[in-house]
Amino acid sequence: MPDEVKAKTSGVRMRRIARTIAAWRLESGQDQVEVAKAVGWSNAKQSRIETAKLPITPADVMTLALHFSRPPDERDALFRDAQTAHSSRWLEQISADAFAADVREYVALESEASEVRIFKIDVVPGLLQTEDYARAISKLGSAPDDEQFEGRVQARIRRQARLQDEAPLGVRCVLTEAVLRIQVGGRETWLGQLRRIAELMELPNVDIRFLKSENGAYRAMGYPFSVLGFDDNEPDIGYIELLYAGVYLEQKAEVQPYVEAFDELWMSAEEPDGSRELLMEIIGAAE
Known part of the structure; x- marks a missing residue:
């Protein structure tokens, strides 16, 4: 690194x-x-x-x-x-060219976080992706060499160990309904990803909720973001992902609007039962 x-x-x-x-x-x-x-x-x-x-x-x-x-x-x-x-983190074993520096930075910060709040509008977050979905998403970017491509995929998958380790990462995630309906990598890859989300929703440290399209406009439309939280009173860090880079927000005055936006999105999203019902409805209709 x-x-x-x-x-x-x-x-x-x-x-x-x-x-x-x-x-x-x-x-x-x-x-x-x-x-x-x-x-x-x-x-x-x-x-x-x-x-x-x-x-x-x-x-x-x-x-x-x-x-x-x-x-x-x-x-x-x-x-x-x-x-x-x-310590020699697993991320350091991934080719340095496989990720932009700031994306590597985000993944490493995620490895130290105690909680992450995620808002996505059109793609499943890396923490929740199946390997097939991760491969399909990686193919949509620039054409990396074999090592870079495999590095991207394996990094996305290995991040998920945090969800079930001794001190599991707390995840609160708001996804638009579009995330569930956009077919990535073909029908089987898409369905496999939806089933994986259903499995992850059973974990006590993972709470995934959906914004129904029929409910219309919502806060932060068009602006996916994440907020990382840490133990021991360390301040939150915000992250805005761009096409080939990302922006970090470390000052409280910069991060707070995103914390508030996430809270509003959280309140607007379906409750756990309604979110699971929507997900299973989409899976059932496709099977």
Whole structure:
């Protein structure tokens, strides 16, 4: 993964680690110069660690924890956080050319999120796609080489592990009825995708609702978006997907309108029973 992408995608966890390190130092009564001299690195490095501009290594976490005489459980917890932030994520094994940098960034942020709110108007979100559907969607883009194509498909599928891991990603998703009715990849691929959505709706951490076409206009027409939520009071991050790129929204004033738009869409969508009824009606009519 390119350095600039890696730096931002690990940002949520690294900012949390940086705040903890800074709190340890302030509690000790030392300034950055004193700490840097004591542990044997530059003042600039200590400053960059505390501002999350330099991703801290697990070894450096241990060095600082010992210097500040932190309790073993606190030290070990932050050490594990740093290990996770530096671990070789599956995304890094996908060809760097298979995704635009900002799309890779989104997927990596998604891997750290606790919840994602998704609004789509014409395509099933990657988190919910079957492999056949993902292949069909990938073929609609530019013509990548074999490695790039396979990388796109496998990345879409492997993202779904978050739905059923030890700390599953919470998903709230609003889809327009058009998402269900547009046939992608042929009839069998389309039906397989609809059945997959029905299966995912049974998961306790996944809530998928639909906006019926007959209900007319709705908030955010023509503007699909996602909002990623994180634990430990980390701020939400908004994401607007464009054709070949994406836009990130990190300031609260920028993200809040999308949070409010999603809440309004959520209230306008069919309740769980009505959403399942619509989905099964479409499946039944096609079988």
